[in-house]
Amino acid sequence: MSFGLASPLALFLLPLALAPLLFSPLRLSPISSVSAAPQDALSTLVAWALRLLASLAIGASTLAVAGPFREGRAIQRYGEGAEISILIDRSASMNETFAGRTPAGGEESKASAAKRFMTDFVDRRAHDLFGVTAFSTSPIMVMPMTNHRAAVRAAIQAIDRPGLGYTNIGRGLAMALSQFPAGGEIESRVILLVSDGAAVIDPRIQDQLRADFRKIRPNLYWLFLRTSGAKGISDQPDAGELDTPQALPERHLDLFFKSLGIGYRAFEAEGPAAVADAIAEIDRLERRPFRYVERIPRKDLTDHSLIVAAFATSVLVVAKFAETRLKQTARAGASPQFAKRAA
Amino acid sequence: MxxxxxxxxxxxxxxxxxxxxxxxxxxRAEVVRNGADVLATLDITGSMNTRDYSLDGAPASRIEFAKQALRRLVADLPCPSRVGLAIFTEREPFLLFEPIDVCENFAALDAAIGTLDWRMAWEGDSRISAGLFRAVEMARRTGADLLFITDGQEAPPLPAYGAPVFDGQRGEISGLILGAGGYEPAPIPKFDDRGRETGFFGVDEVPHESRFGLPPPDAEQREGYNPRNAPFGGEMRAGTEHLSSVREPYLRQLAETTGLGYAHLEKPDGLASALLAVARPRPSLAPFDLRPxxxxxxxxxxxxxxxxxxxxxxxxxxxxxxxxxxxxxxxx
The missing domain is CATH 1.20.58 (Methane Monooxygenase Hydroxylase; Chain G, domain 1)
Structure with a gap:
């Protein structure tokens, strides 16, 4: 636990706390010498207590000016959650509807549907870390892995903007994998791929991807937003059709994912409702114990020092009220208050 | 008593x-504080890789230097400010995320700016004016001011009839065009398709003139001119498009057209004050601690x-x- 000050320069006022040792807060009296009063232990004690209280009041006030705080810190907690790397297709076709048309009237594009349900998903997962990667012709790092929910939400809000270019899924996957911090324990790691099509992955990149997947071991979910009439994941080649990645990219991407030896599931959604179901299913599946870091924000301690200062000052005020005119008390004999003057 | x-x-x-x-x-008391909402758009096209800046004594590309300036900007903006990020190549700005609060999400913003890279570019072209006009439109839709960082080098060069026409409303969006790059022409690094640097662009590797549209009026005087077969002249003209410097007059002219301010990126700090000077103030009530x-x-x-x-x-x-x-x- 460490402490800090908002404006440390205020501490230059601290020597003022020594002033009570030199001067008394009590009135001058017409007695010419302190030696006139007899020494007594109680008076000395009261005098010193008042000095110390005054020093304390000044010191605490100075500290309140400086703005003391306890540093925020990160503590590890256990809960349910995961590190989720979201990989979103931003190719131009994502802006079409599930029927493959430009959205008209109340229709919703694939990107808008994905945006709506993904925002819900992010809001529901309280402890997860999210990273967002987009891909079209090239992979684009949108938001590195973070626990700032507002930042992740802002990144997902941007996914239904006009897309660009083509679908280069291989490089996108490589960048989504790079979202996970290197080394460390293999925790609950998830890649959520949202795309409306697949593409051939360059064989050179395939090998590299295989190695990366083996190293990082994420669970992979592929949310395939299928345009009606388009080829699906489980489509077998028709008679006379070649069974190549070029002809059936979805089927071959699925086969590639299955061959990776990691937890993998594909969801084929042909409409907004199916997207919602798929996301709810992923939410249900990814409930593994997860060690996450919670940041305890810095705690302001100004009030504490103000309380100390106010308390010490009130005692001084009470002492001032106990102070009496020397002329009256002189007749009554040496009271502690009288002797206190000696301070 | x-x-x-x-x-x-x-x-x-x-x-x-x-x-x-x-x-x-x-x-505490409530005070009005003026922040800014900024959509920062960074040009990540090839010429922005030119290393004519230096950071900590080492040569730095314009993108690296601009990233440093953006990180300082995020740190320096007063608290109720929001910053969104977009990258630009070809003719399209690509919105990475909508403006978010700089104070609450400082770490996330800082990391996101840190990962910006020319390798995110999906096209090689760099049509600055078209990109700027679309970025203005994007800023208008997100309700933010625009910060557009570019070196102003159109690739391919603008055709003879000039830049596309700005069809937005001048001055509707406030903000700043930030010219990146030195005034001396510098060579542009070249990369292969796996992202490895392979030298610099040579004079014969880039187009020095656009051959779209009508030929320029002086084309008839060129050697080998033929109205039908060679309306632009017989030979490709060699120019200095393989070298890059900040195209300040062009950027000033674009700033004039769109009603944005213009500043030259010289040092990584000081961007916040330059931006706040032209940005629309976003007043919001912020608590002010009276206890000290x-x-x-x-x-x-x-x-x-x-x-x-x-x-x-x-x-x-x-x-x-x-x-x-x-x-x-x-x-x-």
Whole structure:
């Protein structure tokens, strides 16, 4: 636990706390010498207590000016959650509807549907870390892995903007994998791929991807937003059709994912409702114990020092009220208050 | 009681206590603070890789330098400010994320700016004016001001009939065009398709003239000119498009067209004040901590109690005694 000050320069006022040792807060009296009063232990004690209280009041006030705080810190907690790397297709076709048309009237594009349900998903997962990667012709790092929910939400809000270019899924996957911090324990790691099509992955990149997947071991979910009439994941080649990645990219991407030896599931959604179901299913599946870091924000301690200062000052005020005119008390004999003057 | 009220020490102490109590009663006030909403758009096209800046003594590309400036901007903006990020290549700005609060999401913003890279570019072209106009439109839709960082080098060069026409409303969006790059032409690094640097662009590797649209009026004087077969002249003209410097007059002209401000990116800091000078202020109420001020006032009370009043008394006593001695001397 460490402490800090908002404006440390205020501490230059601290020597003022020594002033009570030199001067008394009590009135001058017409007695010419302190030696006139007899020494007594109680008076000395009261005098010193008042000095110390005054020093304390000044010191605490100075500290309140400086703005003391306890540093925020990160503590590890256990809960349910995961590190989720979201990989979103931003190719131009994502802006079409599930029927493959430009959205008209109340229709919703694939990107808008994905945006709506993904925002819900992010809001529901309280402890997860999210990273967002987009891909079209090239992979684009949108938001590195973070626990700032507002930042992740802002990144997902941007996914239904006009897309660009083509679908280069291989490089996108490589960048989504790079979202996970290197080394460390293999925790609950998830890649959520949202795309409306697949593409051939360059064989050179395939090998590299295989190695990366083996190293990082994420669970992979592929949310395939299928345009009606388009080829699906489980489509077998028709008679006379070649069974190549070029002809059936979805089927071959699925086969590639299955061959990776990691937890993998594909969801084929042909409409907004199916997207919602798929996301709810992923939410249900990814409930593994997860060690996450919670940041305890810095705690302001100004009030504490103000309380100390106010308390010490009130005692001084009470002492001032106990102070009496020397002329009256002189007749009554040496009271502690009288002797206190000696301070 | 009246005697106490006449006692300067009691008054000082009472004042100090009153200030400490007031600190609990009125701990904070609301003040209006002006922040800014900014959509920062960074040009990540090839010419932005030119290394004509230096960071910590090492040569740095325009993108690296601009990233450093953006990180400083995020750190320097006053608190109710929001920053969104977009990258630009070809003719399209690509929105990475909508503006988010800089103070709450500082770490996320800083990391996101740190990962910007020319490798995110999905096309090689760099049509600055088209990109700028679309970025203005994007800023208008997100309701933010625009910060557009570019070196102003159109690739391929603009055709003879000039830049596309700005169809937005001039001055509707405020903001800043930030010219990146030095004034001296510098070679542009070249990369292969796996992202490895392979040298610099040569004079014969880039187009120096656009051959779209109508030929320029002086084409008839060119060698090998033929109205049908070679309307632009017989040979490709060699220019200096393989070298890059900040195209300041062009960017100033674009700033004039769109109603944005223009500034040259010279050092990584100071961007926040330049931007706040042109950005629309976004006033919002922010709490202002009054407690340190009250505590300081209490300290004034204590200083009066323990220093000023006792010292004043000592001085008056000395003067009195000195007066008394001189008077007694006179009597003698």
């Amino acid at each position: 009246i005697a106490r009220l006449r006692d300067a020490r009691f008054l000082s102490l009472a004042f100090a206590l009153a200030m400490l109590v007031a600190a609990f009663a009125f701990p 001020a009250f505590a300081a006032a209490a300290l004034v009370g204590f200083a009066s109690l323990y220093l000023i009043v006792p010292l004043a008394e000592i001085f008056t006593r000395r003067r009195h005694s000195r007066l008394a001695t001189t008077r007694s001397r006179r009597i003698e």
